[in-house]
Amino acid sequence: MIYLDNAATTFPKPQCVAEEVQAVLKKQCVNPGRGSYRAAAAAVERVEMCRKNILKIAGGNQANSVVLTPSATVALNMLIMGLHLNDSHTVYVSAYEHNAVMRPLFQKQQQTGLHIRQLPMNTQTMEVDLERLDYDFHQYPPDVICMTHVSNVTGYILPIHSVCRVARSIQKNVIVIVDGSQALGLLEEPLKEDSSIDYYIFAAHKTLYGIFGLGGFICNTQYAHRLLADTKKYTPYLCGGTGRDSLNLEMQCSTPEDLECASLDIVAVAALSEAIHWKLEGNNGWAEEKNLTEKIITGLQNISGVTLYLPLEGCRISIVSFNVKGYKADEVAMILDEDYGIAVRCGYHCAPLIHEFLKDREYGGTVRVSVGKFTTDKEIIAFIKAIEEIAGEIL
Amino acid sequence: MIYLDNAATTFPKPQCVAEEVQAVLKKQCVNPGRGSYRAAAAAVERVEMCRKNILKIAGGNQANSVVLTPSATVALNMLIMGLHLNDSHTVYVSAYEHNAVMRPLFQKQQQTGLHIRQLPMNTQTMEVDLERLDYDFHQYPPDVICMTHVSNVTGYILPIHSVCRVARSIQKNVIVIVDGSQALGLLEEPLKEDSSIDYYIFAAHKTLYGIFGLGGFICNTQYAHRLLADTKKYTPYLCGGTGRDSLNLEMQCSTPEDLECASLDIVAVAALSEAIHWKLEGNNGWAEEKNLTEKIITGLQNISGVTLYLPLEGCRISIVSFNVKGYKADEVAMILDEDYGIAVRCGYHCAPLIHEFLKDREYGGTVRVSVGKFTTDKEIIAFIKAIEEIAGEIL
Numbered sequence: 158m159i160y161l162d163n164a165a166t167t168f169p170k171p172q173c174v175a176e177e178v179q180a181v182l183k184k185q186c187v188n189p190g191r192g193s194y195r196a197a198a199a200a201v202e203r204v205e206m207c208r209k210n211i212l213k214i215a216g217g218n219q220a221n222s223v224v225l226t227p228s229a230t231v232a233l234n235m236l237i238m239g240l241h242l243n244d245s246h247t248v249y250v251s252a253y254e255h256n257a258v259m260r261p262l263f264q265k266q267q268q269t270g271l272h273i274r275q276l277p278m279n280t281q282t283m284e285v286d287l288e289r290l291d292y293d294f295h296q297y298p299p300d301v302i303c304m305t306h307v308s309n310v311t312g313y314i315l316p317i318h319s320v321c322r323v324a325r326s327i328q329k330n331v332i333v334i335v336d337g338s339q340a341l342g343l344l345e346e347p348l349k350e351d352s353s354i355d356y357y358i359f360a361a362h363k364t365l366y367g368i369f370g371l372g373g374f375i376c377n378t379q380y381a382h383r384l385l386a387d388t389k390k391y392t393p394y395l396c397g398g399t400g401r402d403s404l405n406l407e408m409q410c411s412t413p414e415d416l417e418c419a420s421l422d423i424v425a426v427a428a429l430s431e432a433i434h435w436k437l438e439g440n441n442g443w444a445e446e447k448n449l450t451e452k453i454i455t456g457l458q459n460i461s462g463v464t465l466y467l468p469l470e471g472c473r474i475s476i477v478s479f480n481v482k483g484y485k486a487d488e489v490a491m492i493l494d495e496d497y498g499i500a501v502r503c504g505y506h507c508a509p510l511i512h513e514f515l516k517d518r519e520y521g522g523t524v525r526v527s528v529g530k531f532t533t534d535k536e537i538i539a540f541i542k543a544i545e546e547i548a549g550e551i552l
Numbered sequence: 553m554i555y556l557d558n559a560a561t562t563f564p565k566p567q568c569v570a571e572e573v574q575a576v577l578k579k580q581c582v583n584p585g586r587g588s589y590r591a592a593a594a595a596v597e598r599v600e601m602c603r604k605n606i607l608k609i610a611g612g613n614q615a616n617s618v619v620l621t622p623s624a625t626v627a628l629n630m631l632i633m634g635l636h637l638n639d640s641h642t643v644y645v646s647a648y649e650h651n652a653v654m655r656p657l658f659q660k661q662q663q664t665g666l667h668i669r670q671l672p673m674n675t676q677t678m679e680v681d682l683e684r685l686d687y688d689f690h691q692y693p694p695d696v697i698c699m700t701h702v703s704n705v706t707g708y709i710l711p712i713h714s715v716c717r718v719a720r721s722i723q724k725n726v727i728v729i730v731d732g733s734q735a736l737g738l739l740e741e742p743l744k745e746d747s748s749i750d751y752y753i754f755a756a757h758k759t760l761y762g763i764f765g766l767g768g769f770i771c772n773t774q775y776a777h778r779l780l781a782d783t784k785k786y787t788p789y790l791c792g793g794t795g796r797d798s799l800n801l802e803m804q805c806s807t808p809e810d811l812e813c814a815s816l817d818i819v820a821v822a823a824l825s826e827a828i829h830w831k832l833e834g835n836n837g838w839a840e841e842k843n844l845t846e847k848i849i850t851g852l853q854n855i856s857g858v859t860l861y862l863p864l865e866g867c868r869i870s871i872v873s874f875n876v877k878g879y880k881a882d883e884v885a886m887i888l889d890e891d892y893g894i895a896v897r898c899g900y901h902c903a904p905l906i907h908e909f910l911k912d913r914e915y916g917g918t919v920r921v922s923v924g925k926f927t928t929d930k931e932i933i934a935f936i937k938a939i940e941e942i943a944g945e946i947l
């Protein structure tokens with residue numbers, strides 16, 4: 158199999174991650190924070206090491222907190238559903254948001270009447286229109302902004318820092334939530350230096366090369382910390398045992414980590430920690446992904462009958478969406494699988510808003526290819542050749 | 553390490569589970585349901601096999617549904633928080649409930665004014681008082697009952713079927729939720745035959761010998777199925793991408809499985825499937841656990857200065873709570889760890905209500921030992937000897 162579905166989950170994982178999983182399963186698969194014995198304490202140390210590694214790769218500092226959750230989706234639900242929002246509040250989203258943002262937000266809207274607005278788009282380049290942003294924010298000041306860092310459909314890198322700066326110049330205490338599921342570990346240190354993003358979401362099993370079962374968010378500002386501890390502004394969304402303060406029926410959230418209920422998945426924690434270590438030891442950065450992405454784009458651009466949904470050069474990475482004239486997206490994916498052993502994804506990719514701009518309905522969405530650290534030039538050549546043949550069939 | 557904290561998580565896991573984890577990580581760690589290629593389809597088959605195995609070990613039938621979630625805690629939040637309850641509703645809980653039940657319920661009470669009542673207790677035997685049950689249910693008819701199947705503090709097996717029968721004789725459509733986190737795979741086929749329990753919760757990493765990162769619930773009655781699909785009675789609690797119907801902002805729940813959002817943890821799914829297979833191939837039933845539990849009880853009963861918190865014989869399994877005169881619970885746990893290399897848990901065990909009946913506050917909770925399929929007689933003998941020495945120090 159030529160695996161070009163790394164945006165769904167990176168595969169394979171580094172050898173050291175698989176080895177770490179095996180080692181922990183055999184020797185230390187106990188419940189961190191639930192016992193007072195040494196193995197449980199060692200598991201707690203692993204969790205703390207994992208938090209440090211996450212902060213390191215994000216460029217965060219030690220004043221930041223990392224909240225571990227079972228997935229990025231759970232992290233987004235905890236924030237979007239837990240924050241006290243009502244019909245006086247305006248929440249901006251980018252057109253690139255995933256249903257992990259849009260569905261909780263839509264439900265919150267049904268319940269509270271909050272206002273959802275889209276960040277302005279340049280319909281030519283499909284970029285966030287930074288020039289119109291200032292005007293829009295002045296017209297309807299943002300209380301919350303939810304934006305993905307890298308689109309899971311087109312690989313577009315959103316100008317999160319610019320959006321954040323403009324927003325804060327108008328509304329100092331705007332809450333900025335960035336979904337870094339397709340970005341952390343790929344884009345360098347998103348929280349470095351003067352970033353004032355409040356919450357940065359991550360998924361262990363994607364660009365971080367960990368395994369399923371772990372996600373979370375980084376609390377990156379003092380305001381973000383205070384907000385979660387303020388019972389007038391935030392109500393914990395997932396409730397349960399934390400191994401602490403057991404006799405208290407109320408979920409505590411004096412620190413963000415208090416929100417972590419249920420047994421932590423120590424295997425996934427150890428895997429992520431090891432994966433980040435592997436990245437930082439020479440597998441970090443996006444050079445390979447950038448190179449492979451541009452090779453795909455160049456290859457596809459040369460094929461007659463291929464429509465590409467391309468962000469501008471310099472703001473795209475790892476993911477390419479396209480269609481082939483004469484085929485539905487799912488037909489191309491099926492042929493790639495059955496005749497060429499190439500795994501890609503097709504359809505709407507759980508991103509409901511962007512397709513209005515891509516105008517891809519007639520194809521039933523897009524064919525999406527996505528590369529990872531283990532994708533080879535040879536695989537890309539085979540993929541391009543396959544698309545040439547598929548497109549050629551129709552001509 | 554002598555590991556007697558199996559109620560926190562069973563350890564070690566069967567060899568075949570570790571091998572399955574490794575095999576899936578290496579060969580098939582792709583995102584089920586998110587791609588149309590064969591590896592993704594094979595991952596979907598694994599998920600369906602896992603559902604079948606869960607139903608088999610639960611004694612459920614093929615009309616039941618299995619909803620997979622990242623943990624039992626998430627499953628309980630989805631049910632307790634998602635059901636439309638208000639101040640006209642009465643929810644009964646047993647005194648043995650875990651904070652995974654009590655904290656969501658307490659928060660729901662704060663939000664809605666629902667009424668929480670306790671199932672009557674026989675304070676002598678610490679059993680559910682079945683004689684008084686009928687009276688209580690007539691006085692205050694139950695709309696929902698949440699009860700654990702096996703107490704994570706004392707190992708008490710609750711008479712879930714009797715409670716359910718009495719409740720249904722008074723209120724036919726009472727919603728019965730059983731937390732089987734400490735029970736499924738240990739107690740034989742809880743949903744067999746005429747069980748009319750609606751939702752049965754499980755945790756993969758406990759008595760089922762799977763790994764962290766997976767839990768869920770079985771929808772066991774037609775009413776339970778209908779309820780989740782009825783937007784007037786249930787609102788999906790976790791919202792996100794499901795890989796289906798991507799353009800729809802609203803979470804669908806025409807079938808219970810629609811509630812599964814975010815990437816399924818295929819590694820944990822495969823591990824659970826393999827673990828249940830291992831159980832059904834000759835490692836099922838509670839004979840070993842029963843034997844070991846009674847050995848612990850007999851051993852501790854012979855030691856002067858030990859207070860046991862014992863359910864009656866015949867309704868206790870795997871877990872024993874006790875204290876030693878002259879020591880706080882955490883002191884005993886620390887000595888066991890440091891001087892004997894024995895891992896146990898101490899404190900209140902995330903179960904807030906039961907300690908009023910155990911009257912263990914002066915000890916700071918209880919010392920809890922819990923056995924699993926890999927616990928040996930020799931380990932129990934060493935543990936009993938250790939407690940003899942610890943108790944002897946004081947005399």
